[in-house]
Amino acid sequence: MIQIHIEPERLEAAKKAHANAIVNYIRLKDNMYQQQLYDNIVKVMPQCSDFETLKQADNWNWLSDFILADVETLKKIVMNKNLLQFKEFKIIYSSKFCRGATVYVDENTKYNAYTLCENLNITVCPYCDEEYLDILKRDGEKTLRTLEIDHFYPKSEYPALAMSFFNLIPSGQNCNGIKKEELLGMNPYESDIEACTHLYPDFPIGMNMEKITNSDCIIKFHPKQGMIQNVNKLRLEERYERHKGIARKYITNLQIYSDEKIEEFVKMGVFASKETAYRDLFDIPLPEDTDQKLLTKLRRDIVGK
Numbered sequence: 001m002i003q004i005h006i007e008p009e010r011l012e013a014a015k016k017a018h019a020n021a022i023v024n025y026i027r028l029k030d031n032m033y034q035q036q037l038y039d040n041i042v043k044v045m046p047q048c049s050d051f052e053t054l055k056q057a058d059n060w061n062w063l064s065d066f067i068l069a070d071v072e073t074l075k076k077i078v079m080n081k082n083l084l085q086f087k088e089f090k091i092i093y094s095s096k097f098c099r100g101a102t103v104y105v106d107e108n109t110k111y112n113a114y115t116l117c118e119n120l121n122i123t124v125c126p127y128c129d130e131e132y133l134d135i136l137k138r139d140g141e142k143t144l145r146t147l148e149i150d151h152f153y154p155k156s157e158y159p160a161l162a163m164s165f166f167n168l169i170p171s172g173q174n175c176n177g178i179k180k181e182e183l184l185g186m187n188p189y190e191s192d193i194e195a196c197t198h199l200y201p202d203f204p205i206g207m208n209m210e211k212i213t214n215s216d217c218i219i220k221f222h223p224k225q226g227m228i229q230n231v232n233k234l235r236l237e238e239r240y241e242r243h244k245g246i247a248r249k250y251i252t253n254l255q256i257y258s259d260e261k262i263e264e265f266v267k268m269g270v271f272a273s274k275e276t277a278y279r280d281l282f283d284i285p286l287p288e289d290t291d292q293k294l295l296t297k298l299r300r301d302i303v304g305k
Contacts, residue, residue: 004188014119019064021111040086090159101143124292126188131172148176185226196227199301209252217244
């Protein structure tokens with residue numbers, strides 16, 4: 001429902017760490033294993049050179065390009081599902097990447113699912129925007145996490161994509177438990193995902209909120225395109241029934257604190273700026289705020305900011 005938006009430098013560093021760990025793992029395998037993996041990958045993403053030439057040049061781009069295939073490329077290659085049945089990456093995922101906090105894909109860099117999540121620093125589930133994602137560390141004790149790694153394209157059906165960077169979605173336990181092996185319509189890395197829903201109760205804007213109760217504020221997602229499938233599969237409208245009181249609160253505040261009223265408060269010095277007023281009144285973060293908050297999409301859609 002919300003876009004996974006990461007600063008370009010952080011995203012590039014996370015992608016590089018992910019690809020390098022997998023390349024380093026494959027480097028340790030024998031030539032037959034590497035050749036077979038290459039043969040499977042080039043059926044999906046053709047290369048200009050043969051395996052031996054690339055290996056002699058220490059060129060592993062054929063591997064990193066596959067692992068880092070972007071969302072649009074993934075949409076294309078999943079159409080050839082029969083070519084994505086090789087299981088090497090599914091085995092890496094199960095035996096190394098997601099085996100626990102102290103099992104690593106690459107021993108030198110200590111890389112695993114925990115590392116990926118820390119590198120991305122995604123702290124709110126992008127599927128629902130209502131569940132925090134945490135990695136819990138305590139000296140002398142086992143590291144734990146409240147988040148899951150969802151495969152947007154299920155690894156049971158597309159095992160070759162089990163370690164693909166943009167197929168690994170940090171998500172909440174609720175969403176991952178509901179989604180399971182289902183296919184969704186939109187990947188949280190897609191740039192237009194937030195434009196495909198508008199969260200708002202179905203009553204006229206400007207309705208006198210004194211006549212409206214919490215139970216009247218049923219939040220509708222008004223999904224379109226691929227988000228129709230996401231909202232339906234993840235039961236988002238049903239889950240957002242618990243937030244009717246929050247919707248009413250912000251719609252009421254919006255009636256009380258019009259733009260004109262907020263401008264008056266700014267002139268009076270009550271707020272430093274209109275932006276800080278919206279942060280204080282509606283919990284809408286400023287661009288420079290680094291902490292992610294729950295239900296930001298709901299608040300933005302109600303307030304129109």
